[in-house]
Amino acid sequence: MRLHTGTRAATIVAATALLAAACSGGTSSSTTTDAATTAAAANEKVELTFWTWAPNMDKVVEGWNAAHPDIHVTVNKQDGGDPAVTKLLTAIKAGSGAPDIMQAEYQKIPTLVSADALADIKGDIDPGLAKQFPDGVWNAVTLGGDSVYAVPQDSGPMEFYYRTDVFDQLGLTVPTTWAEFADVAAKLHTADPTKYLGTFSAADAGWFTGLAQQAGASWWGIDGNAWSVSINDAATLKVADYWGGLVESGVIDNKPMYTPEWNAALNNGTQVGWLSAVWAPGVLAGNAADTAGKWKMAPMPQWDAAKPSTGNWGGSAVAVTSQSKHAKESAQFITWLNTDQKAVTSLVKEAGIYPANIPAQTEALASPPAFFSNQPDFYTLAGKIAQTAGSFTFGPNVNVAYSAYNDEFGKAAEAKSKAAFTAAVQSMQKITIEDLKTSGFSVK
C-alpha cells in the first residue's frame, strides 16, 4: 500500500513536470519577449550574456553592473579555448542560443569571422581605440581590413622561465641565443640525466606557433580575396629542424606539457626550464606551488642576438556576436572591460591576465606576480619583451593546422628523429592548404 501511494505520488510529480515542460515550452519565450519589451519601454534595461573562461570574470563584471544599472551583464563561464568556440559556432548555425559577448583567442577570430559569428563593431567604438593597443594585436582583431571584430583583452608574449637554484648549483648561465640554449640543455642533461631544460610538446600547437613567430614566420596571408598558406617557410623549417635535433640527441624531453607527468616534473625539479608566456606564473603557482621563489624569467633565446624578438602564445579578445540584439551596448561594455583603468586593474588582480591595453598597463602591472616576488622588475622586463613580438596572420582553418600539428609532431616526437620534424612541417602545410581548398576558400 505504501509502495502504491509512493508510485502514485511519483506519477503525479512526473506528470506535473511534463505539463510544466509543455506549458513553459509554449509560453516562456512569449513572456520573456513581453518582459523585454515592457522593460525597454520603461527604463531601457538591457540584459547581456558574456561567454568567457577567464577565472573570476564575474567579479570584474560586478564593477560594470554596479555603475550601469541599465545594462546588466551576466557572465557564463566556459571551458578554456576551443570548446567555447565550437559551442558558439553550433549556436550560430542553429540560429539561436549564442551569447551577446564572447571571449575568443586571437587565432580563432578568422574562423569566427568566416562563419559570420562576429558583428563588425567599427561604428560602435571610439576610432582612437586602435592606438591603445600594440599594432600586431590590433591587426589580429581587424584581420588587416577596415572592420573591427573584437577588442583585445590579453596577450601572451613568450619568455624563458628557469630554475635559479638548479642553474646556480650546476654553474649554468642563462642562454641568450638558441645556440647557447642547446649547449646549456646538453650540459644540464649530461650533469644529471634525469633533468631536462625543457620539453618539446607535440600537444601544444599554440606553443610551437609562438616559436615559429619568433623566428619570423606568419603562416597565413590574405591577398585580395585569396588566402595563402606558408607553414613550410624557411623560418618554421629552421625551428622544426632545431628542435628535432635537440629531441634526437635526447637533451630535450619529448613528452607533452600539461600532463600529470609534466606537473610532477615541474614539482620535483626535473623540468628545469619552461619556454612559456607571460601568464606562466599562474600555471606554476597552481601546479608547483612549493617551487615558489626558485624560478626566474628571462627573454627568449634569440636567433639573431642583434634583433631580439619573441612570439605570442595565447591571448584573447572579446567580441560581439552576430546574434546579439544589443551590439551597441555590448561594444560599450567590451570597451570598458579592456580599456578602463579600474576594469583592467581588476582583470589583472582577479583573472591574472596580462592586459593588451597599453595606457592601463603601467598602473595595473605595478607589482610582480606573487609567485615571482623574487623578481621585482618582472612586468618591466615583460613589457620590454612584449614590444619585440612580430606580427602573425592567422587563417580561417587554424583548427585544422593545429590538429595536423598534434598528429604529425606527435609521431615525430615519438620517433625522436630530426628528419621527421621537418617532414611534419611539410605535412601540416599540405593538410592545411588542402582543407582550405575543400572548404571553398580561394587559395593562392
Add this chain to the structure above:
Amino acid sequence: MTVMTAPPRPSQRATRPVRAGSRAAGRPSATSTLILLLGAAYCLLPVAWVLVASSKSASELFSTFTFAPSTHLVENVTTLSGYRGGLFWRWMANTALYAGVGGLASVLVSGMAGYGLAKFRFAGKKAIFNVLLAGVLVPGVVLAIPQYLLLAKVGLTNTYWAVLLPSIISPYGIYLARIYAAAAVPDDVVEAARTDGAREGRIFRSIAVPMMLPGLVTVFLFQFVAIWNNFMLPYIMLGDDKLFPITVGLSGLLNQGASQPAMYTSVITGALLSVIPLIALFLTLQRYWQVDLAAGAVKA
C-alpha cells in the same frame, strides 16, 4: 577439512561421493577466486585511487607516492565548496534534478507506452515496436546535435528543459516496460477489471502499475544512472554554468585553457563526492534490481 581427517566409517564411505560433490560445489576453486579477486581489484583500484588522491594537497598530488594517503581531504572539500560561491553544490543539485525528475518522467512515459504496446491491439503497433527496437540501437550521443538544433528552434537551449526533455524518452525503458507488462500483467485481470466497469486509466493506475513495479524500478535505475553520467547532451545544450550537471562542471575545471592551471585536486575531490549518491541509491534499491534481473531473465 574435518571430514578429510576423521577416520571413515562404513556408513560414511557409502555417502562419500555425494559428499565430495557437495564439498566441491560449496567451496570455490582457487583459480576462479583468484580471477574474481583480480577482477575486483581492477574495478576497485581506480576508486581507491580517487579516495587517496582526494586527500592530497595540490603539490602532493604530483610529488608523493600514488597510493600514499594524506590529510587534506577536508581542506579539499572546503576549497571545492568555495569555488565560485559554492557552484559545485549547485551542480550536484542540478544533477539530482536532471536524474531524479528525468528518471521519474521517463518511468511514467515508459510504463504507459510499454503497457499500451503490450495490452492493446491497434493498427501500426508492430511498426511502432520495431521503430522502438531500432531506437534502442541508436546511441544517445548521436542524437545530441539534432536535439540541440530542434530545441534551438523553440529557444529552449541553455535551460533546464534542454536536458530534461530529451531524457524523458528512453526506447530501452519502453522496450523493458513492454516486455515486463506482457509477462507480469495477465490479460484475464485486465479483462475482469473492464467487466467490472473500471476505466482504462484506472486499470493502469490501480492494477497494472503495482504489478509492473519491479520492472518500473529497473527502468528508473537505468535511466537515473544514464542521466547522472550523461556528458554529451548537457555539454552541447548548456552555456550557463549555473545549469551544468556535475559531469560537465568538473570537466570544465580541467579545461581552463593553457594559461590557467587545471584544478586537479578539486576535480578529483568532486568526482569522489559525486559517486557517493549513486552508491547510496544502489544500496537502497539493489533489492529490486536483483529481483528484477532474475525475474526478467525467466519471463522474457
